[in-house]
Amino acid sequence: MSELRYDPMKKAWVIIATERGVRPVNVQKREHLRSCASEAACPFCPGNENRTPPEILAIRDPGSRPNGPGWRIRVLPNKFPALTIESPLERYGEGIYDVVSGFGAHEVVVETPDNLEQMADFSVGHLQDVFGVYRSRLRDLMKDQRFRYIMIFKNHGTEAGASLFHSHSQIIALPVTPNLVAVELASTRDYFQLKERCMLCDIIHQELEDQARIVLVEEKFIVFTPFASSFPYELRVVPRRHSHDFSLVDDDTLAHLAFAIKEVLTLLRKELDDPPFNLILHTAPPFTHRAGKPYYWSSIESDFHWYLELVPRLTMIAGFEWGTGFQINPTSPEDAARFLRESEI
C-alpha cells in the first residue's frame, strides 16, 4: 500500500507508491516514443475499453455505450495509481517522522480516440471539451472534503515523463497540501494582506506595460514568459480577469483558453521541433483548505488567481538544481518571448 511521508528537514511530502509495478532494479532507460506501440497493445485506443478500469466520465457519440467505442474523451481510474480512494485516510507519526496513508484519487483523461493526434493537433473545440472535462472532474472531486488539493497536469513526450504516447492528462487528488502549492497560497495571501491587491493581477499589469515578455494577448487571456523563468520557453497562461478557481470558469472562458493554448502549442511545435512539455493547472484548493489564516479583509477568492503553467523540458534538473531548488536557465525570457512573438504560424 502506498504512503505519503514527510521530510521534516526539507519540509516536503513524498509519495512512496510501491504498487505502481515498477521494480526499481528493473527501471529502464526510456526510449523516445513516436507512436502507440500498436493499436492492439495500447490501452487507450478504441476497441480496448475492456482493458482499462470502468470509465468515470466520457464524452460520447449519441447512442454509444459506456466502456465501448464511440467516445471522444474518456476519464479512467489510473491502472497503476499512486494513491487510491479505497485506502482509509489515516495520519500518524513514526518517531520524528509523519505519515499519511495512501488515500487519494488518480485518474487518467484520455484526450482523444485517435492514437496519432497530439494536443497541438486538436481543434479549438476539442481542446475546449478537454478543459471542460478537467472542470467537471475538479467540481466532482472538490466535493470530497478529505482532499486538500487536486492536481491536474499533462506530460507530453518521453523526456517530460509520458510513459504512453496516446495523448492523455492526469488528475491526482491529494490528502495533503503539496509544498509548492502551499508556497503559492502563502505568497499571494501575504501580498494581498499588505497591498489589498492580487499579485498575479499586478504581474499582468506590469507585463502588459513592459511588453518584453508577452507572447500572446487575447480578449480573455494573456500568455507570457515569466520574469524568473526556470526553463527556456516556459510560459504562463493567465486569465486577464481575476478568478481564483478553475472549477468556476464558464464555457466562454474555456473557449478562449482553448484558443490561446492551441496558438502556443502550435508555436512551440513549429519553432522548437515538438518539444517535450508539462502542462500544469494551478488553481485554488477546495474552499475550506488553505495555508494559514487570511485576515478578515482577504480571502482565497481575492488573493489567489488560477493559471496554467506550460514548461518545455529542454534543460535538465541536475545536482545543483536538485540541491538548491534553483534552476539555471540558458535562455532569457525576453529572448524566448520575442522569438515566439515574431514566429509566423
Added chain:
Amino acid sequence: MSELRYDPMKKAWVIIATERGVRPVNVQKREHLRSCASEAACPFCPGNENRTPPEILAIRDPGSRPNGPGWRIRVLPNKFPALTIESPLERYGEGIYDVVSGFGAHEVVVETPDNLEQMADFSVGHLQDVFGVYRSRLRDLMKDQRFRYIMIFKNHGTEAGASLFHSHSQIIALPVTPNLVAVELASTRDYFQLKERCMLCDIIHQELEDQARIVLVEEKFIVFTPFASSFPYELRVVPRRHSHDFSLVDDDTLAHLAFAIKEVLTLLRKELDDPPFNLILHTAPPFTHRAGKPYYWSSIESDFHWYLELVPRLTMIAGFEWGTGFQINPTSPEDAARFLRESEI
C-alpha cells in the same frame, strides 16, 4: 551577462545565464556518454591544460608545473560559468520583481587525469584527496563575505546532467541563499529552538534504533535511505558526531567519509548497473549568513548538521513533480536499504 531573478509567487530564485553558449533553439537531445569523445577533444585530459582557464588549485607530482601535466586533481574556473566573480554585485528591483546581478563563482574540480576512471573506481586515498579539495575550496570561498552559500555537487551520467564524461564535480558560490537551503536552515533551527536538540542527531538516533533503512554504519559515518526518500535508492551519508560545517572537518574524518562513499558507490554500481546520480553536499553557509535569527541559546553550530545526499536518478521529474514539489517514488526506502545491505560486494 547573467542575472539572478526571484519569482515572488513561487519564492524561488533562478539564474538566467544566457552566456553559457547554449542557444535554446539548438538544445539537443543528449546522447548517453560512455567515454571521453577523445583525449584530444577532452578539455580535462592531461596535455590539454592550455585549453582551460588557468588552474585555481591542483594536487600535483613534485616538480610538475601549474597548468601542465603531472596533476592528480585540478580545480578550474568553469569555461561556461553560470555566475562570474568579475560581475559587480548589485541588487535592484524591476517593478514587482527582484534581481541580483550574476555575481558569483563557478568552478570545476577535475577529479582525475584518467579519462576512463569514474568516482567509484577511485582508491579510498584518492577519494579522500577529492574531498580534501572540496574542503580547501570551501575554506577559501567562505572568506568572501559576499557569498551567501557555496554549493558543491557532482553529476554522474548523462541522465543526471553530466555534459562531459571525464569525472568532475562543480562548485557554485552564490550571492543569495537558495530556497531549499533556506528551508533546511529554518527547519533545523526551529527544531532546535523547540527541543534543544539537533534534528539530524535525532534522526541518526532513530535510524540506528529502527535499523530498517540502514545501509552502512562505520565508526564515523552512517549511510541510510531517508524515511521520505524522493527517489529509489536515495542515500544520506551523515557524520555520526554533530558537526555543522564541512570546511572544519579533519583529515581522519575525510578518510572515513572516503571509505563510506567508496562502499556505497561500489554497491550502487554493482546492483543498479552504474546508475546516473547526483552527489550534493549540504553544509552550513558562511557563518554570518543564515535564514532568520536564532535565539540566544541556539546557533548554527548547534542546530545544523552537514551531510552528503546521494541521489540515483532512476525516475523522472514530470509534470506532477514539477507542479507540486512532490516526488512519486516507486521503491520504499526500507526495500532499497535491505537490497543494498544484503548485497555482497
